[in-house]
Amino acid sequence: MxxxxxxxxxxxxxxxxxxxxxxxxxxxxxxxxxxxxxxxxxxxxxxxxxxxxxxxxxxxxxxxxxxxxxxxxxxxxxxxxxxxxxxxxxxxxxxxxxxxxxxxxxxxxxxxxxxxxHTQREALLAAMDLIASALGRDGTALDEMDPRSDEARYCLGEYYAELARRFKQGFDVKLSRDPDAKDMVRPRGSFIVAMSDGLPLGCVGLKGASGEFAEIKRLWVAPSARGLGLGRRLMDAAERAARELGIEVLRLDTNSALAEAGQLYRRSGWTEIPRFNDDPYPDLFFEKRL
Amino acid sequence: MxxxxxxxxxxxxxxxxxxxxxxxxxxxxxxxxxxxxxxxxxxxxxxxxxxxxxxxxxxxxxxxxxxxxxxxxxxxxxxxxxxxxxxxxxxxxxxxxxxxxxxxxxxxxxxxxxxxxHTQREALLAAMDLIASALGRDGTALDEMDPRSDEARYCLGEYYAELARRFKQGFDVKLSRDPDAKDMVRPRGSFIVAMSDGLPLGCVGLKGASGEFAEIKRLWVAPSARGLGLGRRLMDAAERAARELGIEVLRLDTNSALAEAGQLYRRSGWTEIPRFNDDPYPDLFFEKRL
DNA sequence: CAAGATTTCTGACTAAAGTCAGATATATGC
DNA sequence: GCATATATCTGACTTTAGTCAGAAATCTTG
CATH class of the missing domain: 1.10.10.10 (Winged helix-like DNA-binding domain superfamily/Winged helix DNA-binding domain)
Structure with missing residues (x-):
């Protein structure tokens, strides 16, 4: 049964x-x-x-x-x-x-x-998204896009909303070091969106041109697409872009409330380093040499 | 999007x-x-x-x-x-x-x-149940069964687990007036299970033979099948069974923590009455004359 | 028991999908 | 420029699904 x-x-x-x-x-x-x-x-x-x-x-x-x-x-x-x-x-x-x-x-x-x-509209839609993502995961393509595109902005909006939910103190973009869009566009950096049949399921930003290292920013995966290895694929794509741009050192900051993210970084060759910025939100800092 | x-x-x-x-x-x-x-x-x-x-x-x-x-x-x-x-x-x-x-x-x-x-196994299965119930709702059949059958016992187990989750003080069957199975089998009463393609999605008991009124007990609908009008169908079936058995007065008790249930009763012709038993869990009592 | 209804079967079709071996035109690499 | 590869098209099939009329056997009802 x-x-x-x-x-x-x-x-x-x-x-x-x-x-x-x-x-x-x-x-x-x-x-x-x-x-x-x-x-x-x-x-x-x-x-x-x-x-x-x-x-x-x-x-x-x-x-x-x-x-x-x-x-x-x-x-x-x-x-x-x-x-x-x-x-x-x-x-x-x-x-x-x-x-x-x-x-x-x-x-x-x-x-x-x-x-x-059906009166359970939202639950039904969430279930459909989940299953469509699970069935269609081979069809999820990672596309480089402008961080100001509709797709990218949708992802960023969802990302901020999730941080606001998960941080005890909430989250306000204006208080954090929000990267300039131009730093996440070639030739300085990159912004990658995971698209599945028209629906954005995740994103990651590569923010370059800030001196001796570039940063990974805004890694997000839609709840309906978690557990499918999409975070890993996005990180791999961002690293590939970094290599293409001749970047040798990558850094990122995150918060220990985002446990899955921390695990992902540790499992894919990142090492913890001391705080390297004064953003109020992160409490964990990583580096990876390419 | x-x-x-x-x-x-x-x-x-x-x-x-x-x-x-x-x-x-x-x-x-x-x-x-x-x-x-x-x-x-x-x-x-x-x-x-x-x-x-x-x-x-x-x-x-x-x-x-x-x-x-x-x-x-x-x-x-x-x-x-x-x-x-x-x-x-x-x-x-x-x-x-x-x-x-x-x-x-x-x-x-x-x-x-x-x-x-997929690592999201449970979420995926819950989503599949939800969608299968939503798609297959025309195929959900109400079958009269013995309350000691596997299907009935599965429903009752889920029902108790849900009460334990939703009541602040928890729920222990032994402390409540648990009806004797024989009172929910013809000719005294009835027990009805909603089956969809082999999966039990809900149940209701009609407990008879206790004097001047019979009682509706154990109304439960699986989370994945809520919002499809199954509770209403189960109640209708129980009333039909009551009429067949010549029962004229129906009563039931419930708890105000189960808001959907209270709404359902009010919307389908039940009237609130004073407490008629000493079960510690319910705080709302209803009656319906057939 | 006769008349009508029901269940399955058969024959004679059609439509749609799919297969396969060339034919034709065009592109590409040496 | 020539051999080879590629993309599409055509003709000649087969298989599968489905339709429909009517035959045959059996049941039901008055």
């Missing part, structure tokens, strides 16, 4: 039948599922035919025919790739955009209906 | 591709999905051909052919139903049992692998 394996399998069954219902709803617009999937992939910005084929796992012959059928419906147009005429680029026509929007509307309404039937 | 609808859709995408992988794994044994599904349904104890057809949503012609193909492989045998020779009963042969076990082993290993890749 409490066996974890049966619980996972119960989840699988529940989800399989729900997904079955989801699939048939796509047939509501008089188009076979294959063609609908290709149309959606194009609508979501995948234009390269080969990329769509890989993404959907289709045979090239089948893919070709699906493209032809969408062309016959005048929903898409294909052109040759500008640098490589072997490759084809597919784009939605005006009618194709309308059709794509209709599919989007169906999906959005379904999602809304699902949510509206 | 935080839009609930996008979060639901991200979950759908993650799960659809995971389920896709799950489906193809069934093909790993060289049998089309349809036949594999029928074999599994029979293995899980569904023997009546018509029942399987309804469960899997298959056309009778298709079903018939799938049965033939499984028979050709000598994985199943069919016989006529003993009371109705039109109906057919399907059973696994020894080879069929081996094959079914192989499918079970694949599913179990997949579930185990999934869990072993």
């Amino acid at each position: 409490l066996d974890p394996v049966s619980r996972v399998r119960r989840f699988n069954r529940a989800v399989t039948s729900a997904v079955g219902a989801l699939d048939t709803s796509f047939l509501g617009r008089g188009r076979p599922l294959g063609a609908a999937r290709v149309l959606n992939a194009i609508g979501h910005g995948r234009t390269d035919v080969g990329e769509i084929r890989d993404y959907l796992g289709l045979d090239s012959g089948l893919m070709s025919r699906l493209l032809r059928s969408l062309e016959d419906e005048e929903l898409i147009e294909t052109t040759a790739h500008e640098n490589d005429a072997r490759r084809r680029i597919a784009r939605l026509t005006a009618a194709g955009k309308r059709e794509f929007n209709a599919y989007e509307a169906i999906s959005n309404r379904q999602a809304k209906d699902f949510l509206s039937h | 935080l839009d609930p609808v996008s979060r639901v859709r991200r979950f759908n995408r993650a799960v659809t591709s995971a389920v896709g992988a799950l489906d193809t794994s069934f093909l790993g044994r060289g049998r089309p999905l349809g036949a594999a599904r029928v074999l599994n349904a029979i293995g899980h104890g569904r023997t009546d051909v018509g029942e399987i057809r309804d469960y899997l949503g298959l056309d009778s012609g298709l079903m018939s052919r799938l049965l033939r193909s499984l028979e050709d492989e000598e994985l199943i045998e069919t016989t006529a139903h003993e009371n109705d020779a039109r109906r057919r009963i399907a059973r696994l042969t020894a080879a069929g049992k081996r094959e079914f076990n192989a499918y079970e082993a694949i599913s179990n290993r997949q579930a185990k692998d999934f869990l072993s890749h």
